[in-house]
Amino acid sequence: MRCLGATLPKSLNSQVSGRAAIDTERMKFALRADLLDFTHAPAWGSTELDGVRFRPDHWLMVDGKRIAGALPGSQTPGPDWQLHDHRGRLLMPGFIDTHVHSPQLDVIASYGTGLLDWLNKYTFPAEQRYADPQVAHEGAALFLDALLDHGTTLAVVFPTVHKVAAVALFETAAQRGMALVTGKVLMDRNAPPALMDEVAQAELDCEDLIQRYHARGRNRYAVTVRFAATSSREQLAMAGTLCRRHAGVYMQTHVAENADEVRWIAQLFPEARSYLDVYHRHGLLYERAVLAHGIWLDNADRAVLRDTGTQIAHSPTSNLFLGSGLFDWQAAVDTPHRVTLASDVGGGTSLSMQRTIAEAYKVQALRGTRLSAWTALYTATRGAAEALGLAHEIGHLDTGTQADLVLWEWAQGKVAQNRDDIARGAVPGLQMQDLHARVFAWLMLADERNRVGTWVAGRWHKAA
Numbered sequence: 001m002r003c004l005g006a007t008l009p010k011s012l013n014s015q016v017s018g019r020a021a022i023d024t025e026r027m028k029f030a031l032r033a034d035l036l037d038f039t040h041a042p043a044w045g046s047t048e049l050d051g052v053r054f055r056p057d058h059w060l061m062v063d064g065k066r067i068a069g070a071l072p073g074s075q076t077p078g079p080d081w082q083l084h085d086h087r088g089r090l091l092m093p094g095f096i097d098t099h100v101h102s103p104q105l106d107v108i109a110s111y112g113t114g115l116l117d118w119l120n121k122y123t124f125p126a127e128q129r130y131a132d133p134q135v136a137h138e139g140a141a142l143f144l145d146a147l148l149d150h151g152t153t154l155a156v157v158f159p160t161v162h163k164v165a166a167v168a169l170f171e172t173a174a175q176r177g178m179a180l181v182t183g184k185v186l187m188d189r190n191a192p193p194a195l196m197d198e199v200a201q202a203e204l205d206c207e208d209l210i211q212r213y214h215a216r217g218r219n220r221y222a223v224t225v226r227f228a229a230t231s232s233r234e235q236l237a238m239a240g241t242l243c244r245r246h247a248g249v250y251m252q253t254h255v256a257e258n259a260d261e262v263r264w265i266a267q268l269f270p271e272a273r274s275y276l277d278v279y280h281r282h283g284l285l286y287e288r289a290v291l292a293h294g295i296w297l298d299n300a301d302r303a304v305l306r307d308t309g310t311q312i313a314h315s316p317t318s319n320l321f322l323g324s325g326l327f328d329w330q331a332a333v334d335t336p337h338r339v340t341l342a343s344d345v346g347g348g349t350s351l352s353m354q355r356t357i358a359e360a361y362k363v364q365a366l367r368g369t370r371l372s373a374w375t376a377l378y379t380a381t382r383g384a385a386e387a388l389g390l391a392h393e394i395g396h397l398d399t400g401t402q403a404d405l406v407l408w409e410w411a412q413g414k415v416a417q418n419r420d421d422i423a424r425g426a427v428p429g430l431q432m433q434d435l436h437a438r439v440f441a442w443l444m445l446a447d448e449r450n451r452v453g454t455w456v457a458g459r460w461h462k463a464a
């Protein structure tokens with residue numbers, strides 16, 4: 001039993017109507033708040049309401065694990081619905097983070113290095129601890145609870161090379177009812193011996209994990225190539241074979257993050273036209289492939305991304321923190337190829353998708369273009385679900401969708417409250433601004449501290 005009344009802060013508790021202790025597990029309940037989601041992709045650069053579905057003061061009805069519909073706030077659902085009145089708050093589908101490393105919570109915010117030195121100095125030593133099943137399970141619980149506490153209800157996750165680290169994530173996510181895409185990391189060269197596998201055993205491990213966890217409940221497997229430098233040609237070929245052999249599996253890796261890395265890949269694979277081409281040659285680019293970064297690409301690469309349906313997981317806080325470069329989102333739109341948004345912790349500095357979006361906006365500003373709140377928010381919700389082939393299940397508030405929901409405060413603290421008051425026209429003498437202005441200010445100023453609650457498939461997540 002999860003008692004909402006017992007787990008909410010006092011200020012929220014007082015707003016839960018009727019019964020003091022409310023079980024939201026496998027029950028019919030309705031949440032009253034401002035509902036915000038998307039029906040389709042907004043046009044790039046537009047601040048118009050194209051594709052935006054804003055339903056101020058509505059009830060969102062949840063029957064068991066799924067969304068059952070919505071009603072205006074004035075039309076109270078019937079007596080068989082438990083009512084939770086959060087008027088003045090914002091209810092959205094959970095965020096989707098398409099690239100993040102679970103063991104790297106241990107090295108987030110590490111000083112002074114670019115990508116390749118950062119891997120050797122901080123990341124590889126930290127990842128070696130995850131050979132220990134206890135470390136792997138404790139780390140998985142810390143990481144997945146942290147995602148939910150930041151309002152992220154689905155992530156595409158890199159664990160470590162250790163099979164047990166992938167098992168820990170799958171099992172811990174299943175306990176929480178949470179959707180997850182992950183898989184054992186493949187790396188058989190250019191890494192510390194304790195972090196290397198070899199092709200035949202790695203293939204057996206992947207096959208076993210796919211059989212046990214892929215498409216079981218809400219778990220999905222991703223063939224996980226760390227990056228081209230740490231896999232032999234034989235291992236890349238094996239990874240491509242796995243992708244073709246198993247319907248519906250994902251592929252995740254990194255590409256063209258850092259200029260030194262790109263030069264190194266060119267030395268390691270002189271036969272390839274480009275870094276991206278290394279993956280293309282091994283059959284690793286297709287509509288379920290998620291490639292982090294994609295900063296140092298040319299138009300021929302972008303055309304390959306378009307033609308294969310591959311998505312780039314743009315990771316702005318990581319790119320700025322490690323000094324990797326400025327992602328060209330405009331070129332992605334012009335091609336067009338798919339883009340999603342990612343925290344890339346621990347190269348990235350926050351699991352918060354609002355902070356990720358705020359940094360994405362600044363990256364585009366440095367490139368001389370503007371990222372609208374609508375494109376950013378769509379990309380982090382329905383857009384990511386579409387790109388992952390999961391929009392039938394998550395990413396929006398359509399009836400029948402899994403109830404992965406996050407409730408937010410519009411403002412936290414006096415400065416944000418003042419800005420929100422102005423944006424919604426509550427300050428006399430100041431001209432009312434539009435909804436885009438309000439949501440944009442929220443994205444720039446909010447973070448996980450604005451989160452009031454998270455529901456995973458209709459189940460209240462108790463904060464860690």
Ligand SMILES: [Zn+2]
Nearest residue numbers: 101254292344
């Ligand atoms: Zn990464």
